[in-house]
Amino acid sequence: MTLTAPPLRRNRNFWLWWLGSAQSALGSSLASIALALLVLNLSGSAGALGVNLALSLLPGLLSPLLGTLVDRIPLKVPLVLGDVLRGAFQLTAGGLALRGQVSVEVLHLLALLSGLVGAFYGPASMGVLPGLVQKSDLPRATGLMQGTGQSMQLLGLIGGGVLVGAVGSAAALIADGVSFVVFAGLLLLVRFPVRGAAAPGQFWAEFRGGLRYVRGSIVLTLLPILAFFINATLAPMEMLIPGRMQTLGAGAAGFGLFLGLLVGGGLLGSLAVVALGSRMRPRLFSVVGLFGIGVLLLCMALTRTPLELYIVALLLGIVLAVNNNAISLLFMTLVDPAYFGRVGSLLNMVGTMGMPLTLLLLAPIADTVPIWAMFAASGAVTLIAAVIWRQALNREPAPDTAQLSNSPGESSSPSK
Helix, strand or coil, X not given: CCCCCCCHHHCHXXXXXXXXXXXXXXXXXXXXXXHHHHHHHHHCCHHHHHHHHHHHHHHHHHHXXXXXXXXXXXXXXXXXXXXXXXXXXXXXXXXXXXXXXCCHHHHHXXXXXXXXXXXXXXHHHHCCHHHHCCHHHHHHHHHXXXXXXXXXXXXXXXXXXXXXXXXXXXXXXXXXXXXXXXXXXXXXXXXXXXXXXXXXXXXXXXXXHHXXXXXXXXXXXXXXXXXXXXXXXXXXXXHHHHHHHHHCCCHHHHHHHHHHHHHHXXXXXXXXXXXXXXXXXXXXXXXXXXXXXXXXXXXXXXXXXXXXXXXXXXXXXXXXXXXXXXXXXXXXXXXXXXXXXXXXXXHHHHHHHHHHHHHHHHHHXXXXXXXXXHHHHHHHXXXXXHHHHHHHHHHCCCCHHHHXXXXXXXXXXXXX
């Protein structure tokens, strides 16, 4: 059975998904600040906060297995169940904190469980948009989703600390839990395309089939590696900019402004994708975006004042958003819907590993290698990756217009 999607402006299913995602993203943005402060207050240790973050990311290593499971069950099941469970975890943490009965060990356990649910939820959510909107509406829908997420992140960065300081970590965690439950309720109202039933007892065969499917395309093989390198090349920025701002006299306020401009640029980039609509060419913009990231990282190596860093941050945010939207569109238009969970989980797992692994590798030399050399190396690696990516796309030519346009009544459902 397929679901015929109406135009975006009248697409009730999309707007329910968008609304739920927006309010949940805001709740999560506030909760991330609340959780960090709560762990620090209970433990007095930055190391404990690092352990909590690591535990939330660790289950991502299981993503390929969970993605195979996602491809075998109705899409609504992991989405609704995931929001209910994550809501329950946050409500538990907030409730215990409100009563003064929470401990660091409990927060570590909840972080691990939330990470496990997230590793299951992520691959499922990556396959939602192609089943809810027409192909010609995918660029605009993708830009709206990413732009809204960036808006909520920016709002959380600006007001999260103030709000948590006013109402406390417990209240913020409870609000996040409620946002997840609300999202689950909205998802019950969304009509997803019905997928064919998976063959019983074929889990491992389908897992291996997903790996063969990825290996059968040079673009799909490189897509997770590309995500890894983008995160890896941005790692020096996360590690070195705070100290750089201290050296230049801008301090913590300067670093906060840098992050705000980076996120604000991301919002502008996503809005540009929305404005382009069906004129968005994901193959071209993914290459241009990579080149832009490389050039801006090289420019960051040459900066000498906070103002120069602020300008680079804004431009980098714009280019990153355009590139991320292009990569998302390539995923949704190149991958067979039957493989969304498996390919999406592989993309998430490999891409997520890029930044923490690079941070671990750079940590021993961060104080000895000049900052300009690290940014110059990141920029050079990104430019090389852009050349390789362009060659890979040329080996699998497919007109963007053919991928992103169809007749108004044509279904774009992920039915098997």
